Every structure is written in structure tokens, then in C-alpha cells.
Amino acid sequence: MALHKIADFNPDYKQHFNGREIKGLDVYAGEEKIGSVDDVLVDDGGRFRYLVINTGVWIVGKKVLLPIGLAHVSADSTRIYAQNLTKAQAEALPEFTDDLKIDYDREEQIRNVYRPATSMQQNRPPMTGAEDMRNMPPTTTSMVADRDTYNYDKEPNLYNLNEQNHSSLKLYEERLVTTTNRQKTGEAIVSKHIETETATASVPVEKERIVVERIPGNSGSVVTPSDTNFQSGEVARMEVYEEVPEFHKEAFVREEVRVSKVVDKETVTAQEQLRREELDVNVEGHSVVETKN
Incomplete structure (x- = not known):
């Protein structure tokens, strides 16, 4: 299972600490300050798994991981106590x-x-110094499963949260969050081009022409000299017109194209398995446990 820094998993993680910041809290082993909380690692379900401890000058700035089950949050939420953590372990x-x-x-x-410390911590007082590492019994393979079957629940001493030691840590619950991501799925390109065709147009025109009609006189009729007026160079003038066709091109709006887009809405449904953490309270003997909501 992947691990995530708490801020990467949930940027609003402070709400799980009543608005307080867990990063930077001092870490103590007994009465000795051994460093501070540098970060918190959670699993895919948002469950606390490790505190990243910056050991500061205790071990020259080395950062180590402390399973959450071995951490104890002080009553005033100002300190983290690393249970049974020794310098030799770090x-x-x-x-x-x-x-x-x-x-x-x-x-x-x-x-x-x-593991050796957690297997013995119920049966003996904590040791200090290097003697812890010298006197630890070897880890048995029966304590855990292999990589394919292992889960954090198999080692509650390392990873369980409880009300006594982790009162300020809230239990996470998965919820299905829906978001939309706007992405380009296509593109429409509207353009225009020119097509050429040959057009034929006909127009009727009128042309004038002169018609000369000869009308013969009364053959043999005699006129008096006074009725005759022989003149040379007499001209009859008549103008002739005809229509000349003129052709020219003019542009006009044939049609108008408007390009727009509309948004179609649809509902997409998804199903996921959601998990949540529930608090288990084990009571032995005649202990009275009062649960407050």
C-alpha cells in the first residue's frame, strides 16, 4: 500500500487536529527531547501510519519513521512521546x-x-541505551505475513490508534469526491474558400437601321416649271442608334454563417468501495468506560 505525506493526501489536514499543526511538535523519549515531527505519512485510506521524526542534534539531523502505534500524544497536544524508542534503535x-x-x-x-521492543513491551519495563539492541530476541517469521498478505492490522502494537494515546488524532473516513476536469476533446475549424464557375447571361438589344424606300411618281404626269426646284447637294440626315450590352460583376451576400457552441449536460455515475475507521473499545473486568460524542 502506498504512503503519502499528509498534506499531499489532504491539504486541509489540520481540521483533524482541531485546527492545530502537528508538524513541528516536539518529540520526547521519556523526559529527553529527541527531535520534532517533520511530517506524517498516511496510507491510501487516510489512516495514520508513520510520524517522520527529525532527530535534530540527537543523531545529527537524521530523519526516521516512527509507527503511529508507538507514538503517544500528550494530553495538551503539545508533545509527542515516542514509546520505547532508544538511540540505538534510531x-x-x-x-x-x-x-x-x-x-x-x-x-x-x-x-x-x-518488533522486538513491541513484542516485549507488555512483559517488561522499557530499557535504555544500547542494551535494548543487545538483548532483543530475534524476530520470528510467525509474527508477520509475506508481502502479498501483509496488512497493518496484523501488527496492532505498531499501527493501531487508540483513544488513550491518540486522543487528538481523528479517525479518517473515505468519501467519494466528484470533480470535473475540463479537457479538449475535439476542434471544429470553419473557413471559406473560393469556387469559380462560368456564368452565361443574355440580354436583348435594339439596333436601328435606315430603310430607304423608293416610291415611283405618276409616270407621264407633267408638272409646271414653278413646281420644280432642281437643287444640287441636298442631303437628308438621319441618326442611327443601337443598344450596346454591358456586363459587369457585383458581389452580394448570399447567406450568413454564425458559428457558436452550446454546452450539453449529462450525469456520469461512478461506484467505489468506501472505507471508514471505527473505534474499537475493549473492556476487561469491571472497567467502566464512558463514551462521549
Whole structure:
């Protein structure tokens, strides 16, 4: 299962701490300050899995991972107590860096450092110093499963949250969040081009022509000399017109094209399996437990 920095998983993570910032809280082992909380790692379901502890001058600025089950939040939420964490353990832990790949093998290295202490912490008082590492019993393969079947619930001492030690940490619950992502799915290009065709137009025209009609006189009729007026150079003038066709081109709006887009809405339905954390309270004997909402 992948691990995520809490701010990457939920930018509003402070609401799970009553608006307080968990990063930067001092970390103590007993009465000794050993560093501060640098970050929190959660799994895909938002469950707290590790605190990233910056050991500061305790081990020259080394960052290590502390399983959340081994952390105790103080009543006033101002300190984190690392239960049974010794300097020898911190030195044996792999160093955490931002680019470190946290996979099953890396987590096994981390768990193997803490497992002996967690297996004995119910039966003996915590040890201090290097004697912890010298007197730890070997880890047995029966304690955990392989990489294909392992889950955090198999080691509640390392990963369980409880009301006593983690009163300020809220339980996460998955919810299905719907968002929309606007992305380009296509493009329509509207353009125009010129097509050429040969057009034929006909127009009727009128042309004038002169018609000369000869009308013969009365043959043999005699006129008096006074009725005759012989003149040379007499001219009859008549203008002739005809229509000349003129052709020219003119542009006009044949049609208008408007390009627009409309938004069609549809509902997309998805189904996912959602998980949530529930608090388990185990009561032994005649203990009276009062649960307040």
C-alpha cells in the first residue's frame, strides 16, 4: 500500500487536529527531547501510519519513521512521546528522505527494528541505551505475513490508534469526491474558400437601321416649271442608334454563417468501495468506560 505525506493526501489536514499543526511538535523519549515531527505519512485510506521524526542534534539531523502505534500524544497536544524508542534503535533505522521509496522491503527494515521492543513491551519495563539492541530476541517469521498478505492490522502494537494515546488524532473516513476536469476533446475549424464557375447571361438589344424606300411618281404626269426646284447637294440626315450590352460583376451576400457552441449536460455515475475507521473499545473486568460524542 502506498504512503503519502499528509498534506499531499489532504491539504486541509489540520481540521483533524482541531485546527492545530502537528508538524513541528516536539518529540520526547521519556523526559529527553529527541527531535520534532517533520511530517506524517498516511496510507491510501487516510489512516495514520508513520510520524517522520527529525532527530535534530540527537543523531545529527537524521530523519526516521516512527509507527503511529508507538507514538503517544500528550494530553495538551503539545508533545509527542515516542514509546520505547532508544538511540540505538534510531541509529539502526534507515534514514528517511523525501525521495526515499517506501515499499514493503523498506517498511520491513523499519518494522524489524521495532518488533522486538513491541513484542516485549507488555512483559517488561522499557530499557535504555544500547542494551535494548543487545538483548532483543530475534524476530520470528510467525509474527508477520509475506508481502502479498501483509496488512497493518496484523501488527496492532505498531499501527493501531487508540483513544488513550491518540486522543487528538481523528479517525479518517473515505468519501467519494466528484470533480470535473475540463479537457479538449475535439476542434471544429470553419473557413471559406473560393469556387469559380462560368456564368452565361443574355440580354436583348435594339439596333436601328435606315430603310430607304423608293416610291415611283405618276409616270407621264407633267408638272409646271414653278413646281420644280432642281437643287444640287441636298442631303437628308438621319441618326442611327443601337443598344450596346454591358456586363459587369457585383458581389452580394448570399447567406450568413454564425458559428457558436452550446454546452450539453449529462450525469456520469461512478461506484467505489468506501472505507471508514471505527473505534474499537475493549473492556476487561469491571472497567467502566464512558463514551462521549
